[in-house]
Amino acid sequence: xxxxxxxxxxxxxxxxxxxxxxxxxxxxxxxxxxxxxxxxxxxxxxxxxxxxxxxxxxxxxxxxxxxxxxxxxxxxxxxxxxxxxxxxxxxxxxxxxxxxxxxxxxxxxxxxxxxxxxxxxxxxxxxxxxxxxxxxxxxxxxxxxxxxxxxxxxxxxxxxxxxxxxxxxxxxxxxxxxxxxxxxxxxxxxxxxxxxxxxxxxxxxxxxxxxxxxxxxxxxxxxxxxxxxxxxxxxxxxxxxxxxxxxxxxxxxxxxxxxxxxxx
Numbered sequence: 010x011x012x013x014x015x016x017x018x019x020x021x022x023x024x025x026x027x028x029x030x031x032x033x034x035x036x037x038x039x040x041x042x043x044x045x046x047x048x049x050x051x052x053x054x055x056x057x058x059x060x061x062x063x064x065x066x067x068x069x070x071x072x073x074x075x076x077x078x079x080x081x082x083x084x085x086x087x088x089x090x091x092x093x094x095x096x097x098x099x100x101x102x103x104x105x106x107x108x109x110x111x112x113x114x115x116x117x118x119x120x121x122x123x124x125x126x127x128x129x130x131x132x133x134x135x136x137x138x139x140x141x142x143x144x145x146x147x148x149x150x151x152x153x154x155x156x157x158x159x160x161x162x163x164x165x166x167x168x169x170x171x172x173x174x175x176x177x178x179x180x181x182x183x184x185x186x187x188x189x190x191x192x193x194x195x196x197x198x199x200x201x202x203x204x205x206x207x208x209x210x211x212x213x214x215x216x217x218x219x220x221x222x223x224x225x226x227x228x229x230x231x232x233x234x235x236x237x238x239x240x241x242x243x244x245x246x247x248x249x250x251x252x253x254x255x256x257x258x259x260x261x262x263x264x265x266x267x268x269x270x271x272x273x
Contacts, residue, residue: 039232041262042270043068044166044188044205046108046239048095049076050088055240057094060103063238066256070264073098074108074166077151081111085158092158099160104266106164107184109135110151118173130169131211141175148179164188164267170205186271193235195271206230206255207237208248220251227255233270234259 043063048056056073063071073095077084085092095105114130116138117123123137136144148165155162163185167176170190180187185196190207192200206223209215227234236255242248265273 039262040265041234041259042265043236044072046074048073049079052240053091068264070102070266072104072267074106076108076112077154078111083154096159104268105160107151107162109168110147112168130171133168134171136173136176144175145179203233203235205235205237210241220247
């Protein structure tokens with residue numbers, strides 16, 4: 010059993026798997042950077058369960074991507090226990106990063122860019138369509154809400170990895186790092202090429218192909234393996250089985266947060 014902040018008790022996530030044949034594991038000097046996306050009041054229990062499940066796999070350091078104001082309501086006002094849990098997790102070695110402001114697109118972009126954003130992130134591409142001033146305001150508002158909740162974000166990940174030139178400019182002097190789908194960007198240093206392994210849930214094609222894709226990419230992963238988890242993955246057994254296989258293969262890797270990668 011696991012106790013959430015505020016005293017609520019929840020069962021550990023149990024994943025039943027078929028015993029697999031021995032697999033070649035990564036070398037002990039390679040690293041695993043796991044990020045749990047979409048942490049917010051509505052997904053709190055699921056994210057806590059996923060964090061427990063990762064702990065059972067020996068992943069002792071995780072980056073938690075927090076949505077500061079879903080539906081423009083500060084997350085800590087809606088679920089104070091979530092803010093307490095985040096502070097507890099950072100005290101135990103996890104990192105918190107900002108995941109947009111509200112995780113929802115408010116204004117459409119130019120037709121071609123909007124079409125790509127729709128394919129890339131559905132309705133979560135919140136910075137597509139915003140001008141430079143609106144972008145800076147959204148970034149600063151989200152960062153302020155996280156600080157008021159007692160967590161200090163050093164990094165940023167755009168919802169759906171949907172970046173714009175204005176967003177990249179706004180992040181450059183505000184955060185130590187930001188990550189897109191292919192690279193980890195660190196202030197004043199060359200970006201690190203490391204594609205994130207992420208599962209798709211928004212279309213039947215993504216749901217069908219992404220589990221096989223992340224299994225394959227985990228075999229060919231380099232010294233840094235980035236793995237993304239979403240609360241929605243819990244609704245799809247093939248997703249969880251694929252994640253289980255990737256984590257088993259990555260068993261000898263050292264778990265790190267994105268903050269750790271910047272400090273290295």
